[in-house]
Structures are given as C-alpha cells and as structure tokens.
Amino acid sequence: MLLSIGLSLVIEKFVLIVVVVMSSLVIAMYATFAERKVAAIMQDRRGPNRAGPFGLLQPLADGLKLFFKEEIIPSLSSKFLFILGPCLAMLTAMMTGAVIPWGDKVHFFGRDISLQIADVNIGILYVFGVVSLGVYGIMIGSWASNNKFSLMGGLRAASQIISYELAMGIALIALLMTTGTLSLKEIVQQQQEHWYSWNIVKQPLGFLIFLICAFAECNRTPFDLPEAENELIGGYHTEYSSIKLGFFLFVEYINMFLSSAVMVSLFFGGYDIPFINDASLAEKIGTNWVALIHAAVFLFKAACFLFLFMWVRWTIPRFRYDQLMNLGWKILIPLALFNMLVTGAFILLQQNNWHF
Amino acid sequence: MRNICVAQILKHMQALTNRAQQVERKPMTLMERAYLPAIFRGMAITFGHMFKKRPTINYPEVTRPFSPVFRGLHILNRDEEGRENCTACGLCAVACPAEAITMEAAERIEGEEKLYREEKYAAKYEINMLRCIFCGLCEEACPKDAIYLSETFAPANFQRKGFIYGKEDLLIPHPITEPEAHAKAKGGRVTIK
Numbered sequence: 422m423l424l425s426i427g428l429s430l431v432i433e434k435f436v437l438i439v440v441v442v443m444s445s446l447v448i449a450m451y452a453t454f455a456e457r458k459v460a461a462i463m464q465d466r467r468g469p470n471r472a473g474p475f476g477l478l479q480p481l482a483d484g485l486k487l488f489f490k491e492e493i494i495p496s497l498s499s500k501f502l503f504i505l506g507p508c509l510a511m512l513t514a515m516m517t518g519a520v521i522p523w524g525d526k527v528h529f530f531g532r533d534i535s536l537q538i539a540d541v542n543i544g545i546l547y548v549f550g551v552v553s554l555g556v557y558g559i560m561i562g563s564w565a566s567n568n569k570f571s572l573m574g575g576l577r578a579a580s581q582i583i584s585y586e587l588a589m590g591i592a593l594i595a596l597l598m599t600t601g602t603l604s605l606k607e608i609v610q611q612q613q614e615h616w617y618s619w620n621i622v623k624q625p626l627g628f629l630i631f632l633i634c635a636f637a638e639c640n641r642t643p644f645d646l647p648e649a650e651n652e653l654i655g656g657y658h659t660e661y662s663s664i665k666l667g668f669f670l671f672v673e674y675i676n677m678f679l680s681s682a683v684m685v686s687l688f689f690g691g692y693d694i695p696f697i698n699d700a701s702l703a704e705k706i707g708t709n710w711v712a713l714i715h716a717a718v719f720l721f722k723a724a725c726f727l728f729l730f731m732w733v734r735w736t737i738p739r740f741r742y743d744q745l746m747n748l749g750w751k752i753l754i755p756l757a758l759f760n761m762l763v764t765g766a767f768i769l770l771q772q773n774n775w776h777f
Numbered sequence: 778m779r780n781i782c783v784a785q786i787l788k789h790m791q792a793l794t795n796r797a798q799q800v801e802r803k804p805m806t807l808m809e810r811a812y813l814p815a816i817f818r819g820m821a822i823t824f825g826h827m828f829k830k831r832p833t834i835n836y837p838e839v840t841r842p843f844s845p846v847f848r849g850l851h852i853l854n855r856d857e858e859g860r861e862n863c864t865a866c867g868l869c870a871v872a873c874p875a876e877a878i879t880m881e882a883a884e885r886i887e888g889e890e891k892l893y894r895e896e897k898y899a900a901k902y903e904i905n906m907l908r909c910i911f912c913g914l915c916e917e918a919c920p921k922d923a924i925y926l927s928e929t930f931a932p933a934n935f936q937r938k939g940f941i942y943g944k945e946d947l948l949i950p951h952p953i954t955e956p957e958a959h960a961k962a963k964g965g966r967v968t969i970k
Contacts, residue, residue: 463823467833736823737816 429532437538441518448720449674450480452727456674459731487667495660499565506562507661507668513555514675520544521682522606524692524715525699528708536712537606544605545593548683549586552638555676556582559640559647562669563657574656577742578647581637584749585644589634591757592627595764596687599623605683609691613699619690626760628688630753635684637749639676642734646742681726685719692719848911848926851904852962853947856894861948862923865899872918877908895921902947906931906940927962 454469454476461468469476494500524536541547556578563575599620600608612619621628637644648656658669685691692715693699703711740748770777808814834841843849854862865882883900885893892898916925934940950958 462827465826465829465831465833467831467835470835732820732823733816736819 429530433532433534434538437534437536438519441523441538442515445515445518445675445678448678449671450484452674452678453483453671454480455727456731456734459728460735463732463735484667487664490663492663492665493660495567497567498660499567502561502565503660504665506558506565507665507672508558509561510555510558510672511668511675513551513558514672514679516551517548517676517679517683520547520605521679521686522609522691523719524712526708527712533708535606536716540604540606543603545597545603545608545687548605549590549593552680553582553586555638555672558672559657559669562661563647566657566660568660570653570655571657571659574647574649574653574659577649577653578640578657581640581644581646581745581749584746585634585637585753588630588749588753588757589638591754591761592624592630592634593687595627595757595761596620596624596631598761598764598768605686605691609686609693612690613693616690616693616695619688619693621688624688624760624764626756627764628684630757630760631684631688633748633753635680636730636733637745639680639730640673641677641730643737643740644745645739646745649739677727677730678723681723681730682719684726685722689722692716694718843928845928847928848913848916849929850906850927850931851909851915851924851942851947852927852949853899853902853944854923854925855949855952855959857952858891859951859953860890860892860894861898862894862921863899863902864895864897864921864923865902866897866920868918868920869915869924872914873909874912874914875908875910877905877910878915879903899944902944904942904947906942907937 457479458468458476460466469479472478472482494503519538520541522535522537522540526533526535528534559578560575563571563578566572597603600611602608602611608620636642640647646656647653648658650656653659658666661669694702694714699711699715702714856862865880867880867882870876870878870880879901880899880903881901882897885896885898889898911926913926919925931940931942949962952959
C-alpha cells in the first residue's frame with residue numbers, strides 16, 4: 422500500500438497542503454482586520470481605514486510591526502521552552518486543517534483530486550486530539566516565562582480546556598451516533614441531500630453545546646480568562662514580545678477559523694450548496710466549477726461563524742472563574758449527557774420501528 | 778438590612794429627587810437564570826448598532842465647518858493697496874490678558890510708503906500661540922483694523938519655537954500681487970502651513 426503511492430499523489434497533496442496552509446493564514450490575517458472593523462462598527466466607530474484602500478493593508482502593517490519589534494527573552498526563563506511555546510501553538514493550530522473537506526473534488530490532468538488533505542476515517546478524533554494539544558503551546562509558553570501572571574493564565578487555559586472538552590466530546594458523541602461515522606468527509610456527504618438533512622436540524626442542542634465549547638477552546642470572549650488583560654496583564658503572553666507574541670495572538674484567529682470550519686462541516690452541511698442539487702449542477706457546469714462554488718460556499722459559511730465569534734466578543738463580558746467552571750461542569754456536561762441519552766433512545770426506538 | 782433602611786428612609790424623609798429607588802434583590806427567575814435570552818437581547822443591541830449613523834468623520838479629508846465667529850489664528854491685515862495697517866501702537870499687547878503679543882516699532886523711511894500705511898509700523902510682531910487664549914481682545918482693541926482672528930487654528934508643531942508666529946506667518950497675502958490667496962485668507966477658511 423505504502424509503496425504504491427505515486428509521485429503525482431505526493432505532488433498533489435503537497436500543493437493542497439500549501440494552498441490550505443497559505444489560505445488559512447491569509448484568512449486569519451484578515452480575520453484580525455475584520456475583528457477590528459466589526460468592533461468599530463458595533464461601537465459606532467470607523468475602524469482602521471488608513472493603510473491602503475479601506476485599510477486593507479492594515480494586517481500587513483501590524484505583522485511588519487510585530488516582526489520589527491525588539492525580541493525580549495526574560496533572563497530567568499527557560500529559553501528553549503519559551504521559544505517552543507508559540508511555535509507549538511502555531512503548529513497545532515495549522516494541523517487541524519488537514520482533515521477538513523474544503524470541497525468535493527476537482528478534475529485536473531485526468532485525475533480526480535479530492536479537496537481534503539487526508540480523508541482519515543477517524544477525522545473528528547484527529548481534530549479533537551490536535552485541539553487538545555493546542556493548549557500545550559500556551560501551557561509551555563506560560564510556564565517557561567517564569568512569571569506568576571503567565572503561569573496563572575496557563576493554568577486557567579489548561580483547566581478550562583479540560584472542562585470544556587468533556588462537554589464538547591459528549592455533545593459530539595450524540596452527533597456521531599446519528600451519523601454513524603467518524604470521517605468528516607462522510608459526515609459532510611450525508612448532509613448533501615436536502616437542506617434539512619444538515620445535522621443542525623437533527624442535533625440543535627448538540628450544536629449549541631458544541632458552539633459554546635468551541636468558544637471556550639479558542640479562548641474567545643466570554644471565555645478568554647487565560648489572557649484576561651485586566652487581572653492577569655495579558656495572562657500567558659505577558660512576557661512575550663515581537664513576533665512570538667504575534668504568533669500567540671495570530672493562533673487565536675487560526676483556531677477561530679478552523680473551529681468555524683469544523684462546525685460548518687459537522688453541523689451545517691460542509692460545502693453543500695443549500696437548495697441546490699449538487700450532482701445535477703456538476704453535470705451542467707462541470708466538476709471543477711462546482712468545486713470552486715463548493716469551496717466558496719464553505720468559506721462563506723465559515724465566515725458567518727467568524728462573524729458570530731466577533732459579534733459575541735463585542736457583546737458579552739468575560740465570565741468570572743467560578744462562573745466558567747459552573748457553566749462547564751454543572752450545566753454543559755449534564756446537558757450534553759441528556760442530549761446523548763435522548764439521541765440514543767431515539768435511535769433505539771427508530772431501529773425498533775417505534776415500539777417500546 | 779439595607780433594603781429596610783432604604784424603605785425607612787424613604788418613608789420618613791422627603792426625598793429631594795425622584796431618583797431614589799429601592800434595590801430589588803429578588804432571586805432570579807428561570808428565564809433570567811437561563812442566561813441565553815439575555816445574551817440574545819444583548820447581541821440584538823450590538824447588531825442594531827451596526828446600522829447606526831457614526832458620529833466620527835474622516836478628519837483630515839473631511840472637516841466640520843467652523844462657526845463664522847470662530848476665533849482662530851491671528852491675521853495682520855493690509856489695506857486694499859497692500860499696505861500694512863499696523864502702526865505698532867501696542868494696544869493689542871496691552872489688551873492681551875495672556876501677554877502673548879510682543880512688537881517692536883520702527884519709523885517708516887522714504888520710499889516705504891507702499892509698504893506701510895502710517896508713518897510708524899511694526900518692524901517685529903510676534904504672537905506666542907502657546908500663550909494665546911484666543912479671546913479676541915486684541916481684535917477689539919485695535920484702532921486700525923490691523924489684527925483679526927481667522928477661522929482656523931494653529932497646526933501642531935514639534936518645537937516650541939514653531940508656535941511663536943512672526944510677521945511672515947501672520948501677514949495676510951498681498952491683495953494685488955496674490956489676489957487669490959488674499960481672498961482666501963480674507964473670507965472663509967484659512968489654511969496656514
């Protein structure tokens with residue numbers, strides 16, 4: 422099996438990886454810009470509009486600024502870990518994109534090329550594993566800083582992710598019971614048929630729990646306790662400067678984009694075009710054009726989620742720590758368990774032809 | 778305890794305003810404890826703000842109009858032949874409450890009749906814009922209509938000495954040699970580089 426991998430496949434995957442990584446970086450870059458614009462518009466301001474037309478070059482300027490800033494590594498920090506922290510955060514954030522189906526397939530050079538880097542049959546487990554690893558970047562960085570505030574931020578991040586991953590996992594189990602597969606590609610394909618075959622219709626409560634947990638996993642407001650700037654002076658990135666700080670800030674946006682992508686594929690039909698039969702459209706205008714539309718639709722849905730992330734950030738204040746824990750352990754986990762039980766009972770009843 | 782106190786105070790005292798309110802400390806209802814409805818209401822508010830009119834203007838490109846009686850940077854006037862009105866009488870400096878104006882007088886010599894209207898003129902005329910409070914008393918004090926306050930303000934500068942405006946900064950453009958600049962300085966907004 423391994424030996425049969427041809428050179429063309431390697432090239433094809435390599436190109437796909439480069440495209441996915443580059444585009445998620447660019448999207449995250451402009452997400453920082455969008456965040457500032459959305460914040461401004463919601464607060465009746467104008468937002469950045471000086472760099473380039475409509476301020477479109479602002480993220481470039483921000484990035485350049487971070488690159489040219491002085492790099493400070495605290496003398497009492499463990500230097501290797503201090504540098505490893507942001508690198509690890511960046512790496513794990515980018516890794517999630519590997520299993521997300523960005524579109525169905527394109528037809529080039531007489532080959533069908535799937536628009537998914539790796540169709541792993543345990544795709545969603547892979548996502549979970551990588552997301553849990555993501556907190557290591559924060560933890561290592563905060564520990565290596567040798568700073569009380571950083572350490573507290575790191576501890577908060579760790580305990581928060583542990584608490585919310587449970588509820589997220591249980592909410593997802595209910596979804597997996599209805600889909601019967603762990604492969605993201607298959608989950609998306611199951612949702613292709615009608616707009617009401619989207620999983621949000623089958624699992625509304627599961628989606629709500631998943632959404633809240635996704636906010637917590639991305640360290641977004643109202644769950645941004647690890648970097649609480651007014652009590653922890655920036656939390657885990659207190660001691661960071663220059664582009665290492667930039668990495669930490671940037672990772673948040675990559676995480677946001679990729680968790681939006683995961684939510685779109687799990688609950689909102691992935692690249693499915695609503696109200697249109699994709700197969701007949703493909704016959705009419707060709708596979709490649711449909712793939713393009715698919716990717717566009719997928720990105721549009723993800724953009725809607727990105728907007729939701731920002732909208733919530735500029736509406737809701739941060740939770741207190743005990744409120745965060747209460748919400749996670751006393752509300753979300755029981756709710757998720759309840760959701761799982763109901764789903765299980767429903768499936769059993771269905772298999773038994775609605776007899777008790 | 779506190780509730781009782783407030784209630785007693787309200788009962789026995791005549792409230793001065795109608796703003797005193799008893800604090801409600803009822804336990805939250807289920808709807809309030811569910812938290813999500815309140816969040817949705819908040820999100821509706823922030824979303825509504827997206828369509829509100831923004832009070833900000835793009836400043837250097839767009840400016841808000843000043844009132845016609847705005848008291849801004851000073852201008853030293855010339856008459857219609859382009860001669861300086863100022864006779865260096867010093868009334869403006871006396872009137873100035875901030876002591877921002879200094880001047881040195883000089884006698885007009887022969888051949889300078891086209892430059893200065895009177896026989897005495899201000900060889901040096903300085904206004905310190907950091908001291909000036911733009912009250913307009915110099916304008917009122919001037920018997921020769923030589924100084925008036927225009928509709929612009931002093932631009933930012935990196936150095937203190939940049940704010941001490943001399944004659945070359947204050948004099949209005951010559952009405953015959955530079956009629957357009959003169960008209961611009963005379964009426965409407967004046968931009969001084």
